[in-house]
Ligand SMILES: [Zn+2]
């Protein structure tokens with residue numbers, strides 16, 4: 123397996139537009155860090171950790187907003203503060219309520235319960251729940267860090283174009299700071315495949331370079347826009363793949379959603395609305411990794427507002443087959459807990475789908491094998507990105523989409539994390555880890571979740587009434603929480619000093 127050393131990168135095929143190792147705009151002392159083993163990396167982080175004084179919270183957020191608006195001003199006009207209102211807000215609240223409701227069950231049972239819930243909706247409308255600001259305030263889910271914080275790393279990515287600081291807010295003394303070994307990984311902002319470990323997948327990647335096995339468009343992105351062009355092969359593929367969604371895989375975290383994006387191989391160079399990776403690959407949003415609870419571990423948040431529907435980041439790592447992960451022995455559980463599945467075995471619908479395309483027969487054969495008995499996962503344990511720090515929640519604000527680019531092997535999948543509600547500054551990012559996820563060999567998330575949000579089934583949520591809510595009342599609570607967050611943002615952050 124990967125040893126996590128600089129030398130071990132040489133065997134890899136990088137997939138994606140950004141590079142996992144320099145040349146990028148390198149910041150800080152990359153070489154000694156990347157050459158060190160896990161314990162060595164922890165040592166470097168511990169040594170450089172220092173207390174920093176922050177601006178008072180709201181002032182800090184106002185400054186970050188100002189910087190962000192200035193940056194957007196230079197790169198065109200985008201109304202990034204288009205809050206959800208009116209009918210859109212209602213539709214979104216209903217969608218979220220159903221999602222939170224399903225998160226209580228393992229999927230199959232969840233859908234049956236959801237059907238019953240929908241049949242009772244008129245009754246439930248009459249039983250409105252009491253929800254004052256005081257009852258809902260503990261569920262606003264906005265983190266207020268202390269003004270003195272331990273800065274572990276100014277930029278864990280070492281890439282000046284994508285600076286992500288890491289903070290610890292748990293200890294009063296530097297001597298007590300513990301650097302968990304899970305923080306000391308090699309940062310990558312693209313996926314890769316190891317030649318020795320996954321030869322069949324590497325073969326597929328190499329065959330996909332043949333123009334017959336490649337999907338790209340000639341739209342110029344100026345006069346002919348992919349998203350408006352019925353003949354754009356990428357856009358067509360995107361629509362066809364979205365139609366596939368309900369057939370296979372119905373469980374979080376990568377439920378249903380699959381699509382196809384333009385890439386740098388296209389006439390538009392991927393700079394078009396038919397590319398869900400456009401914003402994630404620009405590293406548009408300033409992110410921050412922090413730790414405030416030893417059980418929950420590191421989390422990710424953003425100091426500026428992010429509107430619902432925005433693709434925020436890609437989940438990166440090493441693409442490995444389940445059988446390869448199994449060979450890890452005792453390390454298997456840890457790796458699988460951090461990994462996300464990117465393809466499914468016995469995926470008949472997807473096999474039928476690509477077998478109708480004009481790919482070369484040999485390529486179809488290779489693909490057929492890859493989607494028959496194998497399933498691939500993206501493993502960020504040794505090489506990964508900020509995506510691996512995102513926590514589970516029963517009320518997630520992100521959803522994971524599977525987006526293919528250039529071709530259709532499991533190595534062409536990107537997992538993109540998209541905001542499913544308006545995300546206000548310093549709301550920790552989260553997605554639903556799904557029913558397969560295990561905390562350890564005995565405990566599943568269902569009873570032991572610590573997200574503590576209003577529909578959480580775990581011990582972190584004290585409100586028993588909220589644990590049994592129907593979706594009608596859940597949607598009302600969601601709307602109210604959104605309004606409370608929006609009002610606080612307008613009041614404290616958007617106002618001028
Ligand atoms: Zn196009």
Ligand SMILES: [Zn+2]
Nearest residue numbers: 348384390394
């Ligand atoms: Zn395009």
Ligand SMILES: [Zn+2]
Nearest residue numbers: 339356384388
């Ligand atoms: Zn295209």
Ligand SMILES: [Zn+2]
Nearest residue numbers: 516571573578
């Ligand atoms: Zn929970």
